[in-house]
Amino acid sequence: MPELPDVETWRRYVDATSLHHRIGRIDIDAPRMLQGVSRQTLRARLQGDAFESTTRHGKHLFLRLESGPWLMLHFGMTGRLNYFKDPDGVPSHTRLLIHFDNGFHLACVWRRRLGRIGLVDDPASFVREERLGPDAYEPGIELAEFKAMLHGRRGSVKSALMNQRFLAGIGNIYSDEILFQARLHPRSRCQRLDSQELAVLHRAIGHVLRIAIERQADPERLPQSWLLVNRRERGECPRCGAPLAHMAIAGRTAYYCPDCQREQQ
DNA sequence: CCTATAGCCTGACGGC
């Protein structure tokens, strides 16, 4: 689930649950998920420390330790967090388990091991090194800058939106929603968008992300007028009722309404 | 630059 709204929701979850508790034991079962840090080092740096704040860039979540460095979590396709007390309540597929001195635990859970766990000195440096684009939501991109970013870009709008080095945080699902609300066909070319279309797209990005975060990225709570609520085989367009279509774009399945999102000539 | 493909992982689902 983890696109920007989900990760932001978990960031707030960490803020509400896991700050300022002394960290005791650490259990790590994350082969091939550790990025630039060994099990031993990760364990040694976390034990006895405490999280003091969080930040997020795109789909990356950072938890700051009192001693300075930040725990970095990337959720891949299946990652999630769970803060709980019952010692028998460890979720299956917990890859990193943090025990706090208040008797609670924070489980970092990935069903598929496609996520990342790291320890970084500074999120801003990490973002630079990974060459991630600006966060798609905060602090917000001015329309003029957005137009400049897309100017001269080859390829489809959908692949640009999903490219983390262009804009960080948007994935397959939310790019479909943004294109639906902007009434752009997912195969639309960046270069072919006129000023009006760019403005509508820019607004749709901000709107979709804001509402999704407000609703805690919970599909049950998202507006029924959204594509992603009906985004499935044989789903219908919430606006006009037409059967949704899908096609492969940039290696992912794009859903769209063939009536509301007409392809450019 | 950009696209397409395979691969990394694991479980759910549909068809037979």
Added chain:
DNA sequence: TGCCGTCAGGCTATAG
């Protein structure tokens, strides 16, 4: 019911 292929809200390496 069981087996098997396919697919999935991500990303990287590779080749063209």
